[in-house]
Amino acid sequence: EVQLVESGGGLIQPGGSLRLSCAASGITVSRDYMSWVRQAPGKGLEWVSLIYASGTTYYADSVKGRFTISRDNYENTLYLQMNSLRAEDAAVYYCARGMGRNWSFDYWGQGTLVTVSS
Amino acid sequence: QSVLTQPPSVSAAPGQKVTISCSGSSSNIGNYYVSWYQQLPGTAPKLLIYDNDYRPSGIPDRFSGSKSGTSATLGITGLQTGDEADYYCATWDSSLSGVVFGGGTKLTVL
Numbered sequence: 471e472v473q474l475v476e477s478g479g480g481l482i483q484p485g486g487s488l489r490l491s492c493a494a495s496g497i498t499v500s501r502d503y504m505s506w507v508r509q510a511p512g513k514g515l516e517w518v519s520l521i522y523a524s525g526t527t528y529y530a531d532s533v534k535g536r537f538t539i540s541r542d543n544y545e546n547t548l549y550l551q552m553n554s555l556r557a558e559d560a561a562v563y564y565c566a567r568g569m570g571r572n573w574s575f576d577y578w579g580q581g582t583l584v585t586v587s588s
Numbered sequence: 589q590s591v592l593t594q595p596p597s598v599s600a601a602p603g604q605k606v607t608i609s610c611s612g613s614s615s616n617i618g619n620y621y622v623s624w625y626q627q628l629p630g631t632a633p634k635l636l637i638y639d640n641d642y643r644p645s646g647i648p649d650r651f652s653g654s655k656s657g658t659s660a661t662l663g664i665t666g667l668q669t670g671d672e673a674d675y676y677c678a679t680w681d682s683s684l685s686g687v688v689f690g691g692g693t694k695l696t697v698l
Binding site: 505507514515516528529566569572574575576578 | 632680687690692
């Protein structure tokens with residue numbers, strides 16, 4: 471059974487940093503491509519970042535230069551380092567596994583809530 | 589403002605059919621495959637359709653997808669109250685070098 475379990479969310483002040491984790495079981499994060507997708511309260515889904523098995527990474531313009539996606543192959547865990555957080559970064563952050571070659575995501579975690587407020 | 593345009597809401601009676609449109613451009617839908625996701629209230633998104641018109645294992649054939657040019661459509665037949673959810677289309681955008689989602693469509697089963 472595939473499980474993706476996010477953690478690391480919480481309340482953080484504007485300008486602060488947070489690292490989200492996504493512990494995977496039933497899949498190997500280093501062999502698949504993985505992504506972070508967020509959802510602000512009451513809003514739609516917004517793609518944040520993606521990392522391929524090769525290690526190539528992509529970011530949404532809204533987070534480029536502030537967020538870094540990475541993985542720990544030994545721990546089979548995906549990460550999202552978030553720096554210089556802004557109020558508009560407040561959202562539920564989901565990690566998801568990419569399926570096939572066409573950017574579909576077949577497994578999702580339950581999400582972790584990030585609140586940015588002073 | 590989302591790169592992919594979906595109607596904010598659609599509604600239909602139980603047992604009826606509904607379609608949800610997703611309009612894009614040549615930098616996204618026109619040249620890439622489309623996925624569709626269902627998000628029930630308070631839950632994570634669930635993949636309904638991938639590669640324009642394929643259903644993952646376990647998704648009933650009441651759900652279908654199609655694509656033509658720079659638009660895609662999700663169809664749901666035999667509507668059930670349990671289908672009430674938000675539905676999102678998604679694809680790759682070469683201009684943005686990233687995945688893009690539609691703004692989402694709220695389905696109400698009257």
